[in-house]
Amino acid sequence: MKWSAMRNALAAALLFVAAGCPPVPPPTQPIQPTQPIQPTQPIQPTQPIQPTQPIQPTQPVSDCDRHLPLRVRFYDVAQALAALVTLPDGRTILVDAGDFSAREHCGPSCKTAHDHLVARLKADLQDHPIDLLWITHQHSDHMGGAEDVLKSFKVGVLVDNGLEPARQQTKATHDAASAGGVPSVAIDLDHRALPIADGAGVHLESLVPSKWPADCPPNANDCSIGLRIDYCASSILFTGDAEHLEEDAFTVRAATLLQLGHHGSDTSSSDSFIHRVAPKYAVISAGKPGEGTNRGYCHPRKSVVDRVTAALGGADGDPIVAFDAAVHCGQDAPANWPAVPASARLWATERDGDVVLVTTGDGTFTRELPPATTTTTTTTMPTTTPTPTTTPSTPPPAQP
Ligand SMILES: [Zn+2]
Secondary structure, eight states: OOHHHHHHHHHHHHHHHHTTOOOOOOOOOOOOOOOOOOOOOOOOOOOOOOOOOOOOOOOOOOTTTTOOOEEEEEOOOSSSOOEEEEOTTSOEEEEOOOOOTTOTTOTHHHHHHHHHHHHHHHHHHTTOOBSEEEOOOSSHHHHTTHHHHHHHSOBSOEEEOOOOTTSHHHHHHHHHHHHTTOOEEEOBTTBOOOSSOOBTTEEEEEEOOSSOOTTTTTOGGGGOOEEEEEETTEEEEEOTTOOHHHHHHOOOOOOSEEEOGGGGOTTSOOHHHHHHHOOSEEEEOOOOTTSTTHHHHOOSBHHHHHHHHHHTTSOOSOOEEOBOOSSOTTSOOGGGSOEEOOOTTEEEHHHHSSEEEEEOSSSOOEEEOOTTTOOEESSOOOOOOOOOOOOOSSOOSSOO
């Protein structure tokens, strides 16, 4: 380079500095390449929203969860049957109406028994009607009190088996019903439906064989129409005076409480029948030894108390005085009426008086003692043992 050129370049440089040109900044840190952006995790689709459980409507309290009482009162009507059932909804059914108060050969027993029935019905019904009067058969110790019951109480409907319409007590009963405007309904082989409806948790059912036993008629006992009442896990079976032939003809299933047929007579409650019904509780409605018409019938029988006690699990209750049938009834002596060991779940009106049993539908029954004692028990029962009397001079006529 020539000297002049060098001089010009130097001059230009000095001019540049003099003009304030900023110094060149130090070199910055080399820019590090940024980390490659990692792809984000793919967005997982959200779980599908599960449909919420449909809101269940509030379940109504079941009829069995209400634990309402069903009460059955076996009245002490001597050698007869009358049992008032009060359903959980308050409706009432009277199964048989005891004997005719002025029955021949009965003495004061039938009047005393009928007066007791009327008094108890007045107290227990409290002006409520008898919604259904159910007569199992036409014998006096079941139908005899019906005429007066129909005249004394408001009755919804009368049921019987439709047989023997011309019989005096049958006619009087139907006449009393007609006079009171009470409809009469026959339950028989072709008509099994009850004239009143089932209730809450309650099913009502007639018990009629597929055909009447060979001895029906003339044996009215074997023409009995039974009544079954189911209330949740509890059930009651009434069989009137059905004897072995009709028991064999019945189609039955297990029942919790059984009214023993024919007042505990050994013509009823066969081994087979008791096995099929398999009751947990049982009631005998019978008169005391030597009382009224029971002078001629001698109910209950020792063999039945033994058999039913065994079926109920053994003798763990107070004894029941029963006829051992070693001699003919009517020739009996006190020795023929032993105190028979019995189950605490077997009651007898001859020993216990009125037997009031209550269930809440749970498959158990509890005996309810009269209000005066208020205690409720299933095991404590009166220990009174009736004293048999001597042979009556005038036994009543043949077997009802
Ligand atoms: Zn009877």
